[in-house]
Amino acid sequence: MIRVLLADDHAAIRAGLRMLLATAGDIEVIGEAGDGAVAVANARALRPDVVLMDVRMPGTDGVTATRQIVEEGLSEVLVLTTFDLDEYVFGALRAGAAGFLLKTAEATALVDAVRHVAAGDGVVAPEVTRRLIAELSAPRAGNGVGHRGPVTELPEDLTPRERDVLAGLGFGLSNAELATELMISEATAKTHVSRVLAKLGVTSRVQAAIAARDAGLA
Numbered sequence: 001m002i003r004v005l006l007a008d009d010h011a012a013i014r015a016g017l018r019m020l021l022a023t024a025g026d027i028e029v030i031g032e033a034g035d036g037a038v039a040v041a042n043a044r045a046l047r048p049d050v051v052l053m054d055v056r057m058p059g060t061d062g063v064t065a066t067r068q069i070v071e072e073g074l075s076e077v078l079v080l081t082t083f084d085l086d087e088y089v090f091g092a093l094r095a096g097a098a099g100f101l102l103k104t105a106e107a108t109a110l111v112d113a114v115r116h117v118a119a120g121d122g123v124v125a126p127e128v129t130r131r132l133i134a135e136l137s138a139p140r141a142g143n144g145v146g147h148r149g150p151v152t153e154l155p156e157d158l159t160p161r162e163r164d165v166l167a168g169l170g171f172g173l174s175n176a177e178l179a180t181e182l183m184i185s186e187a188t189a190k191t192h193v194s195r196v197l198a199k200l201g202v203t204s205r206v207q208a209a210i211a212a213r214d215a216g217l218a
Helices: 011-022 036-046 062-071 087-094 107-118 129-137 160-170 175-182 186-200 205-214
Strands: 002-007 027-033 050-054 076-081 099-102
Touching: 002 011, 002 036, 002 107, 011 027, 011 107, 027 036, 027 107, 036 050, 036 062, 050 062, 050 107, 062 076, 062 087, 076 087, 076 107, 087 099, 087 205, 099 107, 160 175, 160 186, 160 205, 175 186, 186 205
Parallel strands: 002 027, 002 050, 050 076, 076 099
Antiparallel strands: none
């Protein structure tokens, strides 16, 4: 059973999510939070597999809460947001969220996203994947969230195969897609991904994808 914590400041949205996820059969909502501080506290107490996190909440926002939850290794975080690609979304991804999904997503897409994140895969709404990558990699004036700055130096101990895996992450490939692309087993792809994340010092596939883009691999 996948244990989920809901974090959203709108009670009606939490109620709707609870009802939707209850139909999945393998997902259990174990708690709720109306702001980021409560989300962190509940994550510490309940240790969910996935936190569904809104980014804009009163008090402690979803970005700060995501960073704390990920840094403490309490849970995977899947951000639910509207399609505005603002600094809160980018901040959540850089803070370690496993991905984000639009609140307008179909019920089956949301359930699948929760399952994928619980299994260690990253999830980004397919409607915005290309736009997200373009925004993150596009040079901008000032200190905008999409500003690349200098090309990121990758760890010297990355093997050629791991660089290939990182490049694939930069294009948003899943473990299954990496396995097909590199002609390896899915289990081997998953192992390579774990090693790449460890060497980069990041906690999510999305962070690795950003690093790949910044390094010019994707």
